[in-house]
Amino acid sequence: MLTGRPPFRGENDFLTFQQILSHDSDAMEFPAHVPEAARDLIRRLLVLDLDARLTDYDTIQAHPFFEGVDWTGISTATPPVVPDKTHLPTPTMVDGASPNWSLANVLNDVFGATPLLADDPRHHPIHSTTTSSSSILENNEGILLQADVKLHGSLFTKKARGLMFTTHGRLIVSDAKNQPPQVFQWGTNAIHIVPKNTSTFDIRYTSGSFRITDTVHGAQAWCRLLNAFKP
Incomplete structure (x- = not known):
């Protein structure tokens, strides 16, 4: 408060x-x-x-x-005065338009639009660059963190991928194509995360490694989550 x-x-x-x-x-x-x-x-x-x-x-x-509060008589005390709201006229611009007309249009577009349905796959937390989470998650498995990321390839190529970490300790890399997702089980010494900069990190495991860039959550969010996970 x-x-x-x-x-x-x-x-x-x-x-x-x-x-x-x-x-x-x-x-x-x-x-x-x-x-x-x-x-x-x-x-x-x-x-x-x-x-x-x-x-x-x-x-x-x-x-x-x-200090100064009378607890014994607080239930019968007069509540503080709430000042009346002052309604000021909305200023207008030279052409007569309200200065917040553009914001009003944006809000009208958002709140006046058809409500989004929770079961509409277009509005699932995993975006269009990832496969459907319903086909990836196991029973009673939830998502702790997910993002649309860039998977570094050979030379300077980067591929759009979906990355998620679940309550079962699974790090899942998926793409929009109907390719089976890559699943890495977290919680052993055989796999760990190494930050490279503020938005890029490496996932290293026994037989190889790969590099991920997440410009939204950043490398530290993934490091904190993965390093704190207890199987």
């Missing part, structure tokens, strides 16, 4: 939980406007050590952040 954003946020649920389980509350950073009492309250609510964490009402209510 004080910052307008959650304390933990990862590329997906798995990475978010990894942040929750491994964070250092003393090292948490806050915007400059957050008062010190609020920072201390947040740190003590999120600290990993259960003995040091604020867990009961009396201790939380006694925290300096709530």
Whole structure:
């Protein structure tokens, strides 16, 4: 509420939980406007050590952040005044058009369009450059991270591919053609990831290696996910 954003946020649920389980509350950073009492309250609510964490009402209510709050009479207290909304006229440009006309057209195109159906294969998380996830995933298998990537070939060639990592520890490389996907089982010393730059990384295994570029998530997102996976 004080910052307008959650304390933990990862590329997906798995990475978010990894942040929750491994964070250092003393090292948490806050915007400059957050008062010190609020920072201390947040740190003590999120600290990993259960003995040091604020867990009961009396201790939380006694925290300096709530100084001046009458807890015994709060249910009958007059709530703060909410100021009335001020409606200002929309400014117009020289030609009489609203300055946000182009944004309005874009929003109208989006929200006025036919709703997308969840079972429409065109709108599945895996895009047109990949094969359908339904034909790749096993029973009770979910996707932790996926992206449209470039697979480096010989010389300077790059091929469009789909890359996904699943809850079963499978790293899957697929393409839009009806070719069987390449599946690499993660969780052994025989396979590992090596970052090359901010967006490119190598997957190395016993019999070879290949190079991937993901300009959307970057190499670190894949490194964090794959290195943190426990079979």
